[in-house]
Amino acid sequence: xxxxxxxxxxxxxxxxxxxxxxxxxxxxxxxxxxxxxxxxxxxxxxxxxxxxxxxxxxxxxxxxxxxxxxxxxxxxxxxxxxxxxxxxxxxxxxxxxxxxxxxxxxxxxxxxxxxxxxxxxxxxxxxxxxxxxxxxxxxxxxxxxxxxxxxxxxxxxxxxxxxxxxxxxxxxxxxxxxxxxxxxxxxxxxxxxxx
Ligand code: DGU
Ligand code: CA
Ligand code: CA
Ligand code: CA
Numbered sequence: 001x002x003x004x005x006x007x008x009x010x011x012x013x014x015x016x017x018x019x020x021x022x023x024x025x026x027x028x029x030x031x032x033x034x035x036x037x038x039x040x041x042x043x044x045x046x047x048x049x050x051x052x053x054x055x056x057x058x059x060x061x062x063x064x065x066x067x068x069x070x071x072x073x074x075x076x077x078x079x080x081x082x083x084x085x086x087x088x089x090x091x092x093x094x095x096x097x098x099x100x101x102x103x104x105x106x107x108x109x110x111x112x113x114x115x116x117x118x119x120x121x122x123x124x125x126x127x128x129x130x131x132x133x134x135x136x137x138x139x140x141x142x143x144x145x146x147x148x149x150x151x152x153x154x155x156x157x158x159x160x161x162x163x164x165x166x167x168x169x170x171x172x173x174x175x176x177x178x179x180x181x182x183x184x185x186x187x188x189x190x191x192x193x194x195x
Contacts (some may be wrong), residue, residue: 001078001080001101001103002025002057002058002059002078002080003025004025004026004027004059005024005025005026006026006027006186007026007028007029007061008026008027008028008037008078009029009030009031010028010030010031010034010046011030011031011032011033011034012028012033012056013034013044013045013046013047013048013069014028014046014047014048015048015050016047016048016049016053016054016055016065016074017050017053017082018050018051018053019051019053019054020054020055020056021047021053021054021055021056021095022056022057022136023055023056023058023059024057024058025057025059026058026059027058027059027060027061027133028046028047028058028059028060028061028080029061029062029063030046030060030061030063030064030065031063032063032085033068034046034063034065034066034185035063035065035085035086036063036065037062037063037064037065037083037085037086038086038108039086039108039109040086041084041086043065043066043072043086043139044065044066045065045066045067045068045069045090046060046064046065046066046068047060047067047068047069048068048069048071049068049069049071049074049075050068050070050071050072050074050077050097051071051072051073051074052072052073052074052075053074053075053107054074054075054076054077055068055074055075055076055079056075056076056077056078056079056178057077057078057079058078058080059079059080059082059148059190060079060080060081060082061083061137062082062083063083063085064081064082064083064084064085064088065085065086065109065136066085066086066087066090067081067084067085067086067087067088067090067180068088068089068090068140069090069092070089070090070091070092070093070095070097071092071093071095072093072094072095073094073095073096073097074095074097074098075097075098075099076089076097076098076099076100076102077099077100077101078100078101078102079099079101079102079103080102080103080104081103081104081105081107082101082105082106083105083106084104084106084107084108084111084154085107085185086104086109087107087109087111087112087113088104088107088110088111088112089111089112089113090112090113090114090115090140091112091113091114091115091116091118091120091144092115092116093116093118094116094117094118094179095116095118095119096118096119096120096121097118097119097120097121098121098122099120099121099122099123099125100122100123100124100125101119101123101124101125101182102122102124102125103125103126103127104125104126104127104128105126105127105128105129106128106130106152107131108129108130108144109130109131109132110130110131110132110134110135111127111130111132111133111134111135112133112134112135113134113135113137114134114135114136114137114144114146115137115140116142117142117143117144118144118145119144119145119146120134120144120145120146120147121149122146122147122148122149122151123148123149123150123151124149124150124151125148125150125151125152125153126151126152127151127152127153127154127156128152128153128154128155129154129155130155130156130157131156131157131158131159131166132156132158132159132160132161132162132181132185133148133153133156133159133160133180134146134148134160134161134162134170135159135163136162136163136164136165136168136186137152137160137172138164139164140164140165141164141165141166142165142167142168143165143167143168143169143189144163144165144168144169144170145168145169145170146161146168146169146170147171147173148170148172148173148175148193149172149173149174149175150172150173150174150175151172151175151178152175152177153175153177153178153180154177154178154179154180155178155179155180156179156180156181157181158181158182158185159180159181159182159183159184159185160172160180160182160183160184160193161183161184161185161188161191161193162176162185162186163185163186163187163188164182164186164187165186165187165188165189166187166188166189167189168188168189169179169188169189169190170184170188170190170191170192170193171182171190171191171192171193172192172194173193175193175195176195177194177195178195180195
């Protein structure tokens, strides 16, 4: 996990469209141009990762705005949300998203928001203090597949995995849970996990 090596202000979304963007463990501070980090749904993300590209080694500062958006798959490694904003990350279009070595704290509602049929592999995560770990967009029935492994999840007001789709699948393995609410909420085809 990074110790901050300096800070950068972000007044428009940083797009990672190919290869690897290495943040050098700098702290990225969104300006109010992107949003205020509250529950407003109209905010922009700090980063947008696309087409299998990789974002690594960065800290999102105290204004979490709409976090990180993924289009057509992508990778996130060694990343910290200092203060999760509207949500921490969103899968906006189909693909496989691989996330490892991440910490996110102090959200109000969701850590992960899944808005398209996709596979999410997330490992070595620490998530503390928000409503839920993951939400498939309310009212949607496409299939998502979620594999969460070696995560530490604590202080979720509602729970861990929530969907309205009866074709979606989620599992949590090798993880530690404390005050993490209900494991599986909604109509999952399969949902398993324990601390
Ligand atoms: O359907 O799409 O909260 O991506 C309504 C909206 C809402 C999303 C979601 C998100 O569900 O804005 O953060
Ligand atoms: Ca939202
Ligand atoms: Ca959002
Ligand atoms: Ca917050």
